Amino acid sequence: MKIQQLIYEDKTWHKQDIKTGFTPQLVLLFASKSALLDANCYESLKSSYQDTPVLGCSTAGEILGERVYDDAAVATAIQFDHSTISHASVTIDSAGESFDKGVELSMMLPQKDLKNVLIISDGQNVNGTTLIEGLKKHIDHDVVVTGGLAGDGSNFEETLVVANDHPKPGLIVAIGFYGSKLQIGYGSAGGWDSFGPNRKITKSEANVLYELDGKPALELYKTYLGEEADNLPSSALLFPLTIRDGSSADTGKVRTILAVNEADNSMTFAGDMPEGHIAQLMMANFENLVEGAEDSAKHAITEIIAKNEGEKLAILISCVGRKLVLGPKTEEEVEATKQMFDDRTTQIGFYSYGEISPQFGTGSCELHNQTMTITLISEG
Template sequence: MKINQLHMNSAGGRITCPSAETPRERPLALVFWSDLDEQGVRNAARMLRESCGEPVIVGCSTGGVIQGGQLFENALNATLVTFEHTRFETVSAMAADHPDNRALGRHLGAALNNEGLVHVFVLSDALTINGCALAAGLAEALPSHVGVTGGLAGDGERFERTTLLHGCDIFSGGVICIGFYGDRLRVSQGTRGGWVPFGPERLVTASHGNALLEIDGESALDLYERYLGKHAKNLPASGHLFPLNLREVGSSVWVVRTILGLDRERKALFFGGDVPLGSTVRLMRGSIDNLLDGAEEAGKAARPGEGKALAILVSCVGRKMLLKQFTEEEIEAVAEALGPETTLTGFYSYGEIARGIEGEPCCLHNQSMMVTVLQEIC
C-alpha cells in the first residue's frame, strides 16, 4: 500500500502528483476540504485526475480537514492510496430516488458486491439525510461480518449546505460508499466520546424522526435555551457544546445526539439522528481533558500492527468548537496512539458512523472521535 498526500490552500495553485510513476492500479483519492468554493474543488479534482493516474475520487465538505497531525481550514487535502492486494469499488445514490433514508441505505448496501467484501466506508450529506436511518439500512443489507464506518459531511459552523465529491461532481442530498475487498486488508476501528451527562434523566414526550418537540412535556427548544443561557442565541451551532445522551426504550445502550437545526415556530430541535418517543435523555457537557482522553482511547482501540497504515479520522465539529486552540492536541493524541508508521487523514463532521463500543451494530454517533485504520498485510 502506497500513500501520498497533497495540499492546496484557498489561494489555489497547481496540484502535482509527488511521483511521476504511473501506478498499475487506479489509486483511491480521499479528498476533504473546508471553506473552499465549489469551483475550486472541481478544479482540484480535475488536476488530481489528470496528474495522478486517474484516481477514483471521493470526498466531502467538512468543518476542518485533518492531515498528518495537523488541522487545516480554508484548504483542500487529498490522500492518494494505491493498494497492492486490495480491490475497492464505489457506489453512490441520491435520497430523492428512494422512499426514505433507511431504504437508501439498503439500496447502497445491496449495490456493493458482497463477495470478498470486508469493509465499507461511508460519506453522506448531513443536512438532508438522517444518518441514523441510513446506518440502519446499511446494516440490514450488508453481511454481519462486514464493518461499516464513515461520517456526515460538514459546513464549518454554518449548517447551511454540506456537499459530496464523486469524481469531479459535487452534489448534496446523497451518499457515497467505498467497498474494500480482499483477505489481505486488515481494518481496525475505535470510537470514543468523552462527554459527561449532567442533570436529571428526562423523558421524550413528543418527537418525530430526528425532530425533538417536547421533553417531560416542555418545549425542547425552551428547555435548551434555559440551560444554554447566553449560548442560546447562537443555536444551532452552540448546541454542539451541549449534546444529548439518549437511551431508547428497552435498550441499555446510550448514544449521543447533537443538534443540526431548529424551527422556532414549532419550537423543535433537529438532531443528527432519530430521537424516538419514550426515550430517556440527559444533557451533556464536555471538558478539554475528557475529550482528549476520549480521542486517545479511540486511537488505542484502532491501533494497527507493525508496518504502514492509513488512518481516517472523523471527529465531530462540536468537539472542535469546545477544544478551540487545543484541537490539534486531539489529533496528536490519536497519532501518538496509532504509532509513527500510520498516516493520518480525515475531517471534522456533523456525525460519525461506526459500531458501538460494545460491538453493537453500525449506527450513527455524534460528538465522538472515530478512527478507521486500513492496513495491507504482506
Template sequence: MLSKTLFFTSLEELQSESEALRAFSPSFVIAFASPTFFLIPSFHNTLTEICHNCIGCSTAGEISGNRVFENGITLVAVRFRSIAQVKIYHTRLQDMNSSFSTGQSLADDIDNEGLRGVYLLAPGVDVNGSALLEGLTTKLPENIGISGGLAGDYGAFEQTYVLHPEGVDSRSVAAIAFYGESLSFDYSAHGGWRSFGPARAVTSATANQLFELDGRPALDIYKEYLGEYANDLPASGLLFPFEVLNEEGQPTQVIRTILGIDESSKSLILAGEVQQSHYLRLMHASTDDLIDGAHRAINGITHSPPNYHADCLALVTSCVGRKLVMGDRVEEEIEEIDRQLTGQVCIAGFYSYGEISPLLNKAQCELHNQTLTIMLLREAT
C-alpha cells in the same frame, strides 16, 4: 500498502502535484476540503485525472498527519500491493424523509461478494443520518464495518458537498467498498463528554425531530438550560449535545447533537433519530475531557491483540462540536492518535456533522455525534 497524505492551501498547489500523484498510481484517493473548492469544476477534474476511484466531502476542518487545518485540501492516496481493490458507489438523497430508502438504494448497488468494509460520505444538512445508515445496513452483510461521516461547512449548516467519480453534488451519498482477503479493518469511537442535569423522557419524537421531553416542548426546555447561549442556536447546540439513555435509563454510548430548531413546533432537529422509549440528558465537556476521549478511542485499538503497530491508514472523523470546544488546542486529539500509532502510519480525516463507526471492533455501526472515530486499514503482505 503504500499511503500518503498531503495538504494544499490552493487548487493550484494540488494541480502542481497532480502529475506526481498520478505516477504514484493510487488505488483510490479521498479529498477532504473547504466547501469553496467543490464549486470549482476543475477541482473534480483534477481529482479524477489523478485517480478515477475518488470520493471526497466538504468539511468543518481538515486533518492531515497530526495537524488540523482550515480552508484547504487534505488528499490521501493509497496504493495496494496485493490484488485488493475498491469500487466506488454513489446515489442521491432527495430529502431528509428519504434517508432510509437512500441507504437501501446504495446498498442494493454494492457488490457483497468479497466485501471487507465500506467508507461512507454523506450530506451534513437536511439528512437523517441514522436512518441513512439503517437503510444501508439492512442490506449489507452483518459482519461488514461501515465508517465515515457527514460533510460539514465550518459550522454554518447551510450547504455541504460530496464528490464522487461522476461529479459533485450537495445531495450525493458516496461510498468506497473494499474487497480482498489481504485487507483488515479496526474501528473505535469515543466521546469524552460529561452528562449533567436530570434524565428526561422522550415523550414525542418523529424520526430525528424531537418535539417533547417530559411532556413539555423540547425547544423550551433546551433554551432554559442554555441561558444566554440560546441566542446563538442552532450553532450553540454543538456545545451541549444529548446523551441517549435506554428504556432502563442506562447509557447507550450514543450522543445526539442539534442540527436545527423549529420555532413554530418548538422542536429540535437532531443529527440522528431518538426513540420515545428512551431518555436524554444534556452534556458538556472541557478540552481535557475530549483529549482523554481521543486517547481512549485509539488506546482501545492499539492495546487489543494482535499488535497494531504496523503500516496502516488511519481515517479519523471528529465532530465540529469538539473542535469548537477545544479551540486552539484541537490538534492535541490528533497528536494523541499519532503518538500511539508507530510504524508507517498515514493519518487523514475531517471534522464533521456526524461520525459513522462501530464501537470498538464491533460489527454494528452507529451514527455518532460529538465523537472521535477511527478506522484503521491495513494490508497483509
C-alpha cells in the same frame, strides 16, 4: 500499500512526497465548502489521477497528519498491493428517504470479500440512524461499516459530496474495500459528561424532537443555553444530548442538533430521537476529549494483527462540536491519536456533522455524535 498525501494551496495541489510507479485505486478528498466551490480544486486533482475515483466531501475542518486546517483542501491517494475497492452513490432529497437510500447502496456494492464500507454522506438532508439501518439490510454483519456526514463549518446551511465528479449537495457515497489480506480496525470514543436532570422524550418523529417531559423541547433547551441561545443551532454543539433506552442496559448515544424550528419549538438531530427514551444534557472539558481520541486510536489498533509493520491509513472523522470546544487546541486530539500509531501510519480526515462506527462491545454499527471515530486500514 502505498500512500501519497496532498494539500491545496495557492490554487495548486502540492504532493507531500513523490512516488514512482504509483497507481492508486482511490483518492480521498476532504475540503471546506469554499475550497470545493473553487472548480479548480476538484478538476486539478482529478487531472492528476485521471483513472482513479476521487471521493470525499465538504467539512468543518480538514485533518492531514498532525495538522487541522480551516478553509483548506487535503487529499490522500492509496495504492493497495493485494486489495481492491468499489464505490457507489445515490442522491437523497430529504431525511425521510434515508432508509431506502441505505438499502439501495447496500445492494449496489459487490459482497464477495467485502471487509469495510466507508460511508461519506450529505450532512443536512439525511437521518444517519435510518441510513445505517438500511445499509445493514444487505451487508453481512461481519463487514465493518464506518464513515461520517459531510460538514459546512458551523454554518449548517449546505454540505457537498464528491462522487468522482464535481461536488454536489444531496449525495451519499459508499466505498467498499475488498481482499483476504485486508485488515480493518475501528474505534469511536467521546469524552463528554452528562449533567442536569434526566428527561423523557414525550414527542418526536424520527430525528425531530418536539417535547421533553411534555414541554416544548426547544424552549427547555434555550433555558440551559442562556445567551448562547441566540447562536443556535451552532451553539448547541457545546451542549449535546445523550439518549438511552431507560428499559434496557443501553449505555446511550450522543446526539447533536442540525437545525431548529422556532415555529413549532422543535429540534432536528443527526439521528433518531425515539419517544420514551431518556435524554440528558452533556458538556465536555479539554482533557476528556483528548483522552477520548486516544481511546479511539487504542481500540482501532487492537483490531489490527500484531506486528503488522506495513503502511497503514488512519481515517479520522471527528465532530464539529469537539472542534468548537477544543478551539485553538484542536490539533492536540489529532496529535494524540498519531502518537498512539507507529511511524508507518498516515492520518487523514475531517470534522463532521455525524460519525459512523461500530459500538464498543456489541460491534453493531451506529451513528455517533461528538466522537472521534477512526478507521484503520492495513494489508497483512
